Amino acid sequence: MDIGLLSVSMNVYSTRRLIEEARNAGHFVEQIDHTQCSVLLGGYKPKIVFRGEEITHAFDAIVPRIGLKVTQHGAAIVKQFEMNGVFSTAKALSIVRSRNKIRAMQIVSRKGIPIPKTLFSTNPDNIKEQLAHLGGPPVIIKIQEGTQGVGVILAESEKSARSIMDTFYKMDTAILLQEYIQDSNGEDIRAVVVGQKIVASMKRTCTVGDFRSNVHRGATTAPITLTPKERFIALNATKYLGLGVAGVDIIQSKKGPLLLEVNASPGLQGIEATTGVNVAREIIEFIEKNVRTKRK
Secondary structure (H helix, E strand, O other): OEEEEEOOOOOOHHHHHHHHHHHHOOOEEEEEOHHHEEEEOOOOOOEEEEOOEEOOOOOOEEEEOOOHHHHHHHHHHHHHHHHOOOEEOEOHHHHHHHHOHHHHHHHHHHOOOOOOOEEOOOOHHHHHHHHHHOOOOOEEEEEOOOOOOOOEEEEOOHHHHHHHHHHHHHOOOOEEEEEOOHHHOOEEEEEEEEOOOEEEEEEEEOOOOOOOOOHHHOOEEEEOOOOHHHHHHHHHHHHHHOEOEEEEEEEEEOOEEEEEEEEOOOOOHHHHHHHOOOHHHHHHHHHHHHHHHHHO
C-alpha cells in the first residue's frame, strides 16, 4: 500500500514508529506536513497539493496526526482525502468532534456512557449557581479544546473558581466545568482502541503536587487489565465518536468508572514502553484490513 502519514514533523515518536512499522510490513509510507497542504476547488475535480505536487490520488490510506492548533485545516485536508475515496484511520468529522470536549461529552452522554458531572455556560453572572450544580468546589475547569493536560485547572475554592472562570469568560475562551473526583487518588486509565479492539491499557499516577496524570507531565505508569465496565466505556466511546484509532481516558469513582476524554491522535511512546505492546503495528494491520476490504 501507499500510506500518507499526516504529521508536522518526523521528530515525533509516534510518527517515527508508524513509519517504521509500515515499512517493516513492506508498504510505501510518506510523512506529509498537512499544514503545507492546500485544497484547490472549483475545477473539474478538486485537488490536494503538497509543496507544489498534486497528491490527490497518491495514497491508499492516510493516518491523521493532526495538531491541536491546526485542527480545522487538518480536518479539511482529511475530508478531501475521504471524498477522494482514501481510507483514513480517523474521519474529519470525528477529529473535530473529539477535539471539542463539550461536543464529545454530549455525544457519549446521550449514548449512556457514564461521565463526571459536567457543565458548560457562557454566563459569568451566575458562577455560584454553576458551582452548586456540581456540588460546590473543588471543581475542574477545562478549556474546551486542549490536550496533554494543558488548560486543565483545579479550583479548590469558590473564590479561585470565580477568578479563573471570570478571566476565561473575559477572554472569550470556551470552558467547561467538571466535578472533582477525589476517589481517583490522582490516577486514571489510558486505553488504546484500534478498530474496535482494545490493544493496550495502562494506569497513570500523577506526580506529587499535581492532579493531572498525563505522561507528558511526568506521571508514572503501569500496565493494567481493564474491567468489563472499563472495556465497555473504551470501546463504545470510540465507536460513538466514529474513530478508528483512539486513546480513551477513564477515571475511577465511587459510582464506578467514568469517561474523561477521547483522543483521536493518541501518543504511542508511553503506552508502548509501559505495556510492551506494538501499538504501531496494530494500527498498520488495521489499515491493511480496511484497504483490502475497500479494494474488494
